[in-house]
Amino acid sequence: MKIRSLILYSFISSIFLFSVVSIWKILSTLQGIDLKNFNFAIILSLGIGISLINLVIGDKLNSYIKSIVFASFFTLIDGFIIQNMPIWYNIGVFGIIIFYSFKIDKYNQKNLELEHSSQSVLFEFLTLFGIVLFSFVILFPFYMMIVTSFKTQAALLINPLDFSINFAQDIKELFKSYFVIFDTYKFGRYILISTFVSVGTVIITLIFAIPAAYAVARLNFFGKNFLSTSILIIYMFPAIVLVIPLYTVFSQLGLRNNVGGLLIVYTATTLPVAIYMLQGYFKSIPKELEEAAIMDKLNWFGIIIKIILPLSIPAISSVALYVFMIAWNEFLFSLMFLDNPNSFTLSRAIQYLSGDAETPRQYLMAGSVVVTIPVLFIFVYFEKYLVSGLTAGSVKG
Amino acid sequence: MSDTLSKIEKRTAYILLLPAVFLVFSIILFPIFANVWISFKEVGLKDIRIPEPRAKKIVKSIKDSSDEIKIIYKLRNSSLILDIRDVKFQDKTPKNVEPVNLDERCQFKSNIINCNFGNWKAKYKENFQIILKNKKGEKIYKKEIKSIKPKLSGESDNILLNTNFTLKNFKKVFFQNEFFDLLMTTFYYTFFGTIGSIVFGILAAQLVNQKFFGRTFMRSILLFPYVGPVVALAYTWELLLDPYSGTLNNLLLNFQVIQEPLNLLGQKYLTINFFGFDLKLRLALTTVIIFEIWRYFPLAFLFILARLQAIPKELYEAADVDGAGPVQKFVSITLPQITAVISILFMIRFIWNFNKFEDIFLLTGGASGTRTLPINVYEQGFTISDIGMGSAVSIVIVALLLIFMFVYFRLLGKRADEN
Numbered sequence: 001m002k003i004r005s006l007i008l009y010s011f012i013s014s015i016f017l018f019s020v021v022s023i024w025k026i027l028s029t030l031q032g033i034d035l036k037n038f039n040f041a042i043i044l045s046l047g048i049g050i051s052l053i054n055l056v057i058g059d060k061l062n063s064y065i066k067s068i069v070f071a072s073f074f075t076l077i078d079g080f081i082i083q084n085m086p087i088w089y090n091i092g093v094f095g096i097i098i099f100y101s102f103k104i105d106k107y108n109q110k111n112l113e114l115e116h117s118s119q120s121v122l123f124e125f126l127t128l129f130g131i132v133l134f135s136f137v138i139l140f141p142f143y144m145m146i147v148t149s150f151k152t153q154a155a156l157l158i159n160p161l162d163f164s165i166n167f168a169q170d171i172k173e174l175f176k177s178y179f180v181i182f183d184t185y186k187f188g189r190y191i192l193i194s195t196f197v198s199v200g201t202v203i204i205t206l207i208f209a210i211p212a213a214y215a216v217a218r219l220n221f222f223g224k225n226f227l228s229t230s231i232l233i234i235y236m237f238p239a240i241v242l243v244i245p246l247y248t249v250f251s252q253l254g255l256r257n258n259v260g261g262l263l264i265v266y267t268a269t270t271l272p273v274a275i276y277m278l279q280g281y282f283k284s285i286p287k288e289l290e291e292a293a294i295m296d297k298l299n300w301f302g303i304i305i306k307i308i309l310p311l312s313i314p315a316i317s318s319v320a321l322y323v324f325m326i327a328w329n330e331f332l333f334s335l336m337f338l339d340n341p342n343s344f345t346l347s348r349a350i351q352y353l354s355g356d357a358e359t360p361r362q363y364l365m366a367g368s369v370v371v372t373i374p375v376l377f378i379f380v381y382f383e384k385y386l387v388s389g390l391t392a393g394s395v396k397g
Numbered sequence: 398m399s400d401t402l403s404k405i406e407k408r409t410a411y412i413l414l415l416p417a418v419f420l421v422f423s424i425i426l427f428p429i430f431a432n433v434w435i436s437f438k439e440v441g442l443k444d445i446r447i448p449e450p451r452a453k454k455i456v457k458s459i460k461d462s463s464d465e466i467k468i469i470y471k472l473r474n475s476s477l478i479l480d481i482r483d484v485k486f487q488d489k490t491p492k493n494v495e496p497v498n499l500d501e502r503c504q505f506k507s508n509i510i511n512c513n514f515g516n517w518k519a520k521y522k523e524n525f526q527i528i529l530k531n532k533k534g535e536k537i538y539k540k541e542i543k544s545i546k547p548k549l550s551g552e553s554d555n556i557l558l559n560t561n562f563t564l565k566n567f568k569k570v571f572f573q574n575e576f577f578d579l580l581m582t583t584f585y586y587t588f589f590g591t592i593g594s595i596v597f598g599i600l601a602a603q604l605v606n607q608k609f610f611g612r613t614f615m616r617s618i619l620l621f622p623y624v625g626p627v628v629a630l631a632y633t634w635e636l637l638l639d640p641y642s643g644t645l646n647n648l649l650l651n652f653q654v655i656q657e658p659l660n661l662l663g664q665k666y667l668t669i670n671f672f673g674f675d676l677k678l679r680l681a682l683t684t685v686i687i688f689e690i691w692r693y694f695p696l697a698f699l700f701i702l703a704r705l706q707a708i709p710k711e712l713y714e715a716a717d718v719d720g721a722g723p724v725q726k727f728v729s730i731t732l733p734q735i736t737a738v739i740s741i742l743f744m745i746r747f748i749w750n751f752n753k754f755e756d757i758f759l760l761t762g763g764a765s766g767t768r769t770l771p772i773n774v775y776e777q778g779f780t781i782s783d784i785g786m787g788s789a790v791s792i793v794i795v796a797l798l799l800i801f802m803f804v805y806f807r808l809l810g811k812r813a814d815e816n
Contacts, residue, residue, distance in 0.1 A: 026648060038652055116722030123723045130604045131615065137691070138618055142625075144644060145633045160642045161651060212417035220403065221410035227418075229806075234425055236802055238752030240771040241791040244778050245431035246424070248445045248557060268424030271417055300409050329626040331755045336779075347628040351759070354632055361636055368629030379624045380617055387620075391699055 005118040006055075009107060012125045014047025017100050019129060023136055024096060028089050030163035039081060046074055050097075051104050058108045067101030103128065142372075149177050149366035156361065177366035185353065185363070186341070187370060194328060194346040194371075197259055201266040201327040202320045205274050208267065209319070213278035214304055218290070228279070235272040239332045242269075247336050257340040265333050270323045277322075277389070281315035282308060314385065321382055322389030328375055346371040429795060435788035437562040442782035444556045448476030450484045450517060450549040452525075456542045459528075463536040465497075466529050470547065472514070474521040481521075481551040486512035488547040490529060494537060497528045517551070566789035574773070574790075583769040585679070586686055586757075587750040593690035595742055598697025599735070603727075605698075606705045616702075623695035631759035634688055638662055665766040681765035685757050689750065697742050704738045705731065744805040748798065770794050 022038045029035050050070050057066060074097045075090055103124075111117060147163045148156065155162065165174070172179065181187040215221070216228055246265065247256075255261035285308065293303050309316070334348040344352060350367040353359050379386055453471040470488075474481050486503075488510045490496070496505055503512035510527065531537050570576060605616050622630065637644050640658040649655045659667070659680070667680040708731065716726050754771040757763060763772035770790060778787025 029648065029651060030644075036651060036653065115720060119722040119724050127604055127607055127609070130600060131609065134601060134604065135615070135618060138621055141630065141633045141637060142621065144637055145629065148636065156642065160644060160647045163644075208417045208420060211413035215410040215413035219406050219410035219413070221407045221414075224410075227414070233802060234421060236748055236798065237425060237429060237795070238749075238754070238771070238798075240752060240754045240774050241432060241795050241798075242425060242428040244774070244784055244787045244791060245428035245435060247778075248435070248440075248784060249428075249431070251445050252447055252555075252557075264420070265424055268420045271421050272425075275417060300413065325624065329628075331626075331628050331759075347626055350628050350632065364632055365636070368626075368632055371626045372629045375624055375626060376621065379620070383617055386624075387699065390620075390623075390696070391703060 002113060002117065005112045005121065008118045009055075009104075009112060009121045010048045010051040012122055013051045013100070013104050014044050016125045016129050016132075017047040017096075018043045020096050020100070020132055021093065023132065024089075024092050028092070030161055032159070032162045032164050033085065033089060035082065042077075042081060046077060047100075050074065050101070051107075054101070054104050055107065055109055055112070063102065063105045066105070067098045070101045071095075071097035145365050145368050145372070149362055149369050150174055151362055152176070153360045153362065177360075177362045178370075181353075181363055181366050181370070185349070185367075187346070187349065187367065189342075190344050190346045190349040191370065193259060193343065197262055197266065197345055198324050198327040200263050201270065202323045204263065204267045205270050205323050206316065206320060209271055209274035209278055210304060210309070210316075211300075212271075213275045213282055214300070214308060216275065217279040217282035218287075231272045231276050235276070239269065243332065243336050246333075250337060256337050257343050258337075259343055261337055262333060262345070265337070266327045266330060270326055274319050274323060277319050278312070278315060281312055285311050314388075317382070317385045318389035321378065321386045324378070325375055325386070328371075432788045432791045432795070435557065435785060436566055436792045437564070438557070438785050439561075439563055439565060440556055440784040442779065442784055444478060445784065446476065447555060448474055448479045448481050448519075448551075448553045450481050450486075450514075450551045451475050452486070452547045452549055454488075454543065454547060456539050458539060464531040464534045466537045466539065466542060468527045468529065468542065470525040470527070472517075472521075472523045472525050474517040474519060476519055476553070478519050479553050479556065480519055481517045481553045484514040484517050484549060484551040486510075486514055486547060486549050489545050491537070491541050491545075493532045493535070494529050495532060497530050499527065500525070503527075566783075566785045569786060570789045570793060579768060579770060579773055582682065582766065583751065586682060586689070586753075586767075586769055587747055589686050590689040590693070590750045590753075591743060591746040593686065594694040594746060595697045595739060597690060597694035598699075598701050598742070599739075601694065601698040602701035602705055603731075605702055619698055620695045622692045627692070627755045628759060630692065631688070631756060635662065635760060638684065662761050663765050679766055681761055682767050685760055685767050688760060689753065689756055692756065693746065693750075697746065700738050700742055701735055704735050708734045740808065744801070744808065748801050748805070751798070751801070752794070770797075 018038075018040065021043055025035050025038060050073075054066070054070075061069075071094045075094045078093050079085065079090055107121070112121075114120075144163070147165060150165045151162075167174070216224065216231075250256045250261055255264075289307050289311075290303055293307055298306065329347065330345075331347045331351070334345045335351060338344055338348050341349075341352065346367070350364065350371060353367055354364055451473055455469045455471065457467045457469065459465045459467055470486075472486075490508050490510065492508065494508075496503075496510060499505055499510070500512065502514060503510055505511075529537060529542070601619050605612060605619065609615075636642075638646070638661040640646055640660040640663070643658075645661075646655075646658040650658065661684045662681050664680045667678045669676045669678055712730050713726060716730060721729070752771055753769070754775065757767050757769060757772055758775065761767045763769070763776060768776070770793065774787050774790045774794070777783050777790055
């Protein structure tokens with residue numbers, strides 16, 4: 001057996017074990033349990049011990065029995081070090097060790113002797129480690145957002161680490177922040193405005209982009225190459241350099257505080273990418289279909305409606321969802337153009353709420369949940385379309 | 398025959414393109430050029446409002462005579478800076494009612510009072526009075542008089558349209574605005590944000606490219622930060638990082654990782670003692686960069702994953718036969734296959750991070766050493782209310798962007814040549 005593989009195997013697996021147990025401890029702390037120490041040295045040596053014993057036992061013991069023995073052993077010692085823990089905490093620890101034992105089960109004295117075994121061990125545990133860590137780091141803010149929206153100001157001040165939600169309380173108490181933002185802060189109105197602006201942007205963008213994309217993809221005209229490169233270049237210009245002139249012109253034309261003004265700007269800023277995505281797809285449609293249509297004396301309008309549109313539903317859905325997402329999440333223009341609370345979009349309304357230092361944070365988080373849920377829902381539901389939209393349109397940041 | 402066909406084709410193309418081109422031109426290209434114009438002008442936020450002649454109509458009844466009524470117009474120039482020329486005034490009166498002792502600047506004809514007030518200086522104010530009398534001696538109703546609104550018009554200079562130019566703004570941008578500091582912060586933010594998001598993108602893509610339980614689920618989760626609205630995410634992070642009631646600081650304190658809370662978004666420098674050397678870390682800027690990486694690595698991940706999945710399996714199988722280990726496989730198969738994507742990603746992310754406004758604005762507002770060029774545009778234009786300065790900073794951004802894009806398209810061109 002290679003010494004290097006052995007050390008790597010026991011050490012890396014124990015570090016992985018430690019990190020998973022630590023995350024479990026963090027999550028338990030957030031349920032109001034008083035934990036002060038990760039016990040790095042103890043957990044690490046326990047992990048090294050278990051991984052070495054695993055090698056010694058090998059397949060002499062059924063892996064189920066082995067993992068249960070390991071788990072009980074670890075849980076007992078852990079329970080002895082940190083006493084008076086609720087039972088669910090110990091069950092969690094038990095579960096983690098079961099999982100860990102199954103992961104180290106496939107290593108025995110033989111396969112640690114194989115070539116590259118140390119690298120394989122490293123990669124296997126780094127992958128596991130990565131999965132756990134990435135999920136934790138990404139999901140934690142979302143978790144916090146949701147939990148905070150269900151807490152009260154007092155509870156948050158007394159113990160900021162208490163993430164437990166009291167589900168036994170009255171529904172009205174539990175969802176209080178949501179009732180407040182809808183009643184007092186008119187969030188219902190803002191949802192309507194945001195939806196109107198986003199859906200409106202999608203529709204107008206498509207109406208403008210489909211004919212333009214068709215022209216770029218199919219027709220010959222002077223300046224075609226120039227146009228297709230300029231689309232990309234224009235797309236790279238950020239909103240921040242457009243803001244001042246647009247602000248001055250819109251102020252003088254009276255288009256500020258006007259949802260229509262926002263619609264125009266959103267459409268113009270998403271048009272280049274929409275055209276870019278659609279023309280790429282249109283080019284892939286066989287030309288013969290259109291030639292047949294021209295024989296049938298269809299004009300360009302007929303060709304687009306009867307031939308191109310039905311064949312491009314997937315691409316059009318991608319564009320629509322991507323544009324919807326951009327418009328729904330947009331913040332800078334809504335900040336610049338809207339100062340009247342009657343015409344706020346959701347993003348602008350939340351920023352306005354936070355501007356008042358008195359606003360309790362749970363209202364802010366309830367608002368954030370309200371603006372986040374629809375996009376995440378749409379994203380998960382239409383993931384296939386949105387991902388292709390994101391990849392195609394991802395020149396945008 | 399074919400000649401006319403191609404003509405028709407051309408015409409059709411222009412008709413199809415016209416609406417989109419017009420819109421993009423007026424909302425994107427026009428402002429970029431307008432920036433150049435404004436940046437050479439001394440314009441404040443308050444100058445944008447076009448001066449208007451205004452009149453507030455107050456109607457008062459006169460004691461003991463119901464057939465007479467007094468109207469006071471509070472006239473003023475809405476602008477504090479600009480004059481209005483040739484102000485014209487018009488108001489209507491009900492039937493059978495006519496003014497008494499009308500001001501000499503005015504005329505009365507068929508129930509309409511027309512006045513010519515001449516020029517109004519900036520801040521001009523006047524209380525203009527008219528007494529109306531019913532010819533038949535009947536009562537005049539206040540409401541009826543009040544319901545008619547006077548019309549005013551006048552000409553004025555639009556400060557944006559005159560041709561007075563100055564270099565003042567650019568002098569200020571380069572010499573008074575701590576320009577070097579601004580530029581360094583922007584590059585620091587852009588560079589590390591880009592590198593970080595690509596590194597984590599590669600790691601995440603490597604992860605998801607392997608087979609494990611819940612892989613598709615993992616892929617969705619990894620994209621959450623990119624898909625979520627920036628406002629919600631930024632405020633969540635702000636609460637998470639709060640020095641007193643924030644979860645992160647309290648967790649770190651609880652597990653004794655730190656002894657006192659860190660003001661991660663509000664402290665410019667953190668001094669770290671590193672083997673006797675005092676290292677100064679830009680704390681708030683680092684935090685903002687971490688948020689940036691958290692939010693945008695999914696994009697790099699998506700790109701790189703797509704590339705990874707396109708690498709032929711045979712390459713890895715051949716490497717297995719040759720006895721290559723995972724590290725070797727990554728270095729000699731995976732890396733060369735993704736360098737092209739990475740360089741394109743680097744350029745795109747670099748340009749976009751360079752332009753990033755919302756994230757920093759929402760997290761720190763540009764305080765504690767996180768002021769980048771885009772933040773400065775907003776600050777100059779809307780906090781200090783100097784539109785001209787804001788435009789000048791925008792011009793600097795556009796100039797730098799054009800350089801980046803030039804490099805980017807050169808690289809793209811080379812790539813295309815190679816393939």
